[in-house]
Amino acid sequence: MHHFHYRDGTLHAEAVPLTTIAEAVGTPCYVYSSATLTRHVRAFADAFADLDARICFAMKANGNKAVLRLVTGLGAGVDVVSGGELALALAAGAPADRIVFSGVGKTEAELGAALQAGVHQINVESEPELEALDAVAQHLGVRAPVAIRVNPDVDAATHAKITTGKAENKFGIEWTSARAVFRRARTMDGIALKGVALHIGSQILDLAPFEAAFLRVRDLVALLRADGVAVERLDLGGGLGVPYHAGDETPPPPTAYAEVVRRTVGDLGCALTIEPGRAIAGNAGVLLSRVIYLKEGITRAFAIVDAAMNDLMRPALYDAWHDIRPVRAPSAGTETRLLDVVGPVCESGDTFARDRTLPPLVAGDLVAFMTAGAYGAVMANQYNGRPLVPEVLVDGDRFHVVRRRPSLDDLAALEDLPPWLLREWPCPRR
Ligand SMILES: Cc1ncc(COP(=O)(O)O)c(C=O)c1O
Ligand SMILES: N[C@@H](CCCC[NH3+])C(=O)O
Numbered sequence: 001m002h003h004f005h006y007r008d009g010t011l012h013a014e015a016v017p018l019t020t021i022a023e024a025v026g027t028p029c030y031v032y033s034s035a036t037l038t039r040h041v042r043a044f045a046d047a048f049a050d051l052d053a054r055i056c057f058a059m060k061a062n063g064n065k066a067v068l069r070l071v072t073g074l075g076a077g078v079d080v081v082s083g084g085e086l087a088l089a090l091a092a093g094a095p096a097d098r099i100v101f102s103g104v105g106k107t108e109a110e111l112g113a114a115l116q117a118g119v120h121q122i123n124v125e126s127e128p129e130l131e132a133l134d135a136v137a138q139h140l141g142v143r144a145p146v147a148i149r150v151n152p153d154v155d156a157a158t159h160a161k162i163t164t165g166k167a168e169n170k171f172g173i174e175w176t177s178a179r180a181v182f183r184r185a186r187t188m189d190g191i192a193l194k195g196v197a198l199h200i201g202s203q204i205l206d207l208a209p210f211e212a213a214f215l216r217v218r219d220l221v222a223l224l225r226a227d228g229v230a231v232e233r234l235d236l237g238g239g240l241g242v243p244y245h246a247g248d249e250t251p252p253p254p255t256a257y258a259e260v261v262r263r264t265v266g267d268l269g270c271a272l273t274i275e276p277g278r279a280i281a282g283n284a285g286v287l288l289s290r291v292i293y294l295k296e297g298i299t300r301a302f303a304i305v306d307a308a309m310n311d312l313m314r315p316a317l318y319d320a321w322h323d324i325r326p327v328r329a330p331s332a333g334t335e336t337r338l339l340d341v342v343g344p345v346c347e348s349g350d351t352f353a354r355d356r357t358l359p360p361l362v363a364g365d366l367v368a369f370m371t372a373g374a375y376g377a378v379m380a381n382q383y384n385g386r387p388l389v390p391e392v393l394v395d396g397d398r399f400h401v402v403r404r405r406p407s408l409d410d411l412a413a414l415e416d417l418p419p420w421l422l423r424e425w426p427c428p429r430r
Pocket of ligand 1: 058061079102103199201202203237238239240275276277278279
């Protein structure tokens with residue numbers, strides 16, 4: 001069952017009408033479904049159950065502490081990419097030995113913090129980083145558990161801004177120098193070389209690029225072993241896509257992805273890590289928003305909503321599509337119309353949709369931007385003096401505010417904001 005569904009003409013998150021959440025919390029706000037998150041983590045765990053694999057949720061997709069607590073409570077680990085994410089994962093109760101630290105520009109301070117926390121693995125992306133990590137580890141008197149991220153030079157066939165495994169991308173060590181770097185790492189006293197890591201991109205809907213990349217890594221493992229390098233671990237990254245259009249073909253499920261893993265690298269005797277982010281969180285969240293005005297222009301009609309590009313950047317940044325559903329289902333036979341759905345920010349790019357077929361929305365109507373659980377709230381900012389929006393986690397017929405709307409006191413830099421901006425004044429017309 002999809003956990004965002006219509007019941008009695010109203011869009012619900014599990015058993016909670018989104019109208020109830022909007023009234024209690026105000027809009028815009030993010031709403032997450034515990035049931036969907038749970039189902040997705042379990043789907044990966046079940047698909048990989050016969051493989052020696054750990055699932056490390058890429059928290060860059062959704063760093064809400066309650067979401068992290070839920071996901072790690074189901075046994076998953078976490079893939080972090082900064083000292084901030086590391087601190088947040090630990091604060092959410094993620095055991096350090098289930099944390100993998102990725103990222104192309106980790107500072108010495110971040111590397112030191114990861115070593116002191118005792119993380120499972122640090123994925124090193126360049127020779128200078130390897131040298132820095134060696135020095136930090138020796139200074140701390142430890143050996144850093146390292147996987148070296150290689151760039152397999154495979155086209156992930158996804159949006160150009162989110163492909164990471166092509167030679168021209170900044171990520172990983174070039175394929176041609178990989179062997180030399182491994183040989184070098186083996187001689188370093190601060191480095192405990194564990195294996196190979198890769199990640200080819202995000203929102204990947206075709207398994208062929210994964211297959212090609214994993215086969216390349218398989219070849220590399222054979223070469224490394226011939227060089228006398230022990231390869232005990234393989235970190236295959238994340239990247240499995242999700243459906244953003246209701247009518248789309250469904251992307252390959254975790255079982256099909258696991259089958260590719262099994263077929264390509266399953267017999268290498270390596271402990272595996274996968275780092276799904278979007279596939280776990282994407283369809284577990286919506287951004288709930290209210291129409292402020294309907295503006296009938298001469299050539300187009302605009303639904304101006306209270307969410308904006310600062311709350312959900314994906315349409316402005318990648319021209320990404322998010323389905324938009326009215327929270328009150330239109331009655332049968334209601335004619336649709338074409339609307340541009342835009343936010344209040346002073347940029348023409350603050351456009352969620354152009355010429356979208358929607359029921360005739362009016363001011364005050366609630367709409368949900370679907371599939372906003374990944375790369376939604378985490379990428380939000382306060383552009384145009386708009387405070388970050390609350391986040392709500394639904395669990396059956398209950399919901400919890402898991403990130404509250406900042407109060408006047410929280411916004412030290414904006415402390416003179418009037419209360420109405422923070423929704424502390426009830427709107428007289430509602
Ligand atoms: C190293 C690494 N691991 C995991 C992920 C998560 O990717 P996705 O959300 O597409 O699963 C990313 C982001 O693309 C990444 O850079
Ligand atoms: N933020 C991107 C994905 C980047 C993936 C992180 N490496 C998105 O919304 O699709």
